[in-house]
Amino acid sequence: xxxxxxxxxxxxxxxxxxxxxxxxxxxxxxxxxxxxxxxxxxxxxxxxxxxxxxxxxxxxxxxxxxxxxxxxxxxxxxxxxxxxxxxxxxxxxxxxxxxxxxxxxxxxxxxxxxxxxxxxxxxxxxxxxxxxxxxxxxxxxxxxxxxxxxxxxxxxxxxxxxxxxxxxxxxxxxxxxxxxxxxxxxxxxxxxxxxxxxxxxxxxxxxxxxxxxxxxxxxxxxxxxxxxx
Numbered sequence: 001x002x003x004x005x006x007x008x009x010x011x012x013x014x015x016x017x018x019x020x021x022x023x024x025x026x027x028x029x030x031x032x033x034x035x036x037x038x039x040x041x042x043x044x045x046x047x048x049x050x051x052x053x054x055x056x057x058x059x060x061x062x063x064x065x066x067x068x069x070x071x072x073x074x075x076x077x078x079x080x081x082x083x084x085x086x087x088x089x090x091x092x093x094x095x096x097x098x099x100x101x102x103x104x105x106x107x108x109x110x111x112x113x114x115x116x117x118x119x120x121x122x123x124x125x126x127x128x129x130x131x132x133x134x135x136x137x138x139x140x141x142x143x144x145x146x147x148x149x150x151x152x153x154x155x156x157x158x159x160x161x162x163x164x165x166x167x168x169x170x171x172x173x174x175x176x177x178x179x180x181x182x183x184x185x186x187x188x189x190x191x192x193x194x195x196x197x198x199x200x201x202x203x204x205x206x207x208x209x210x211x212x213x214x215x216x217x218x219x220x221x222x223x224x225x226x227x228x229x
Contacts, residue, residue, distance in 0.1 A: 053089040061110030073108040110159040
């Protein structure tokens, strides 16, 4: 990847393909890790900022599912784009231009697809985390859409990750911290919680350091439960 500009985000597919979100070039590129070739493939974007179905504007987070469908947090266009395998034109699944016109995004910066194919989005400009289920999209955290330092608030979050228990770890960039939001089935006494349907989210602050001011993302090891920053 040394031939490209800085990757905002990277994703490694289960078939050992590396994807890079080249935000400044408004493109997503990929290469195989199964050989020593430096051959890069453009899988999304034209190299020029735009809002048509084959263009991106400052793309950020990316996710590739088992069927090679590519999901892109298209920050500059305030939308999430779905590029089906080997297609260079996308469908807008949420945000500007989507059928879900009642749900707006403001510079989404990360996206994760869970095992049930539900989407979780870092809606950075609105300081919140958004999720989908069988009923559609809804807000999970930061639902007043204003930044803050309380345990239930975020400030320009950038990335999220899940552990094997369904807990959400969020890079809370504006607050220079990482927050953990735990799924809970039962009440836990004095813990701060946010109820979502039959589930509840328990709010934790797990890291807070002035040295994390440039924090961009975090990754969880599913085997050992280790947090990498």
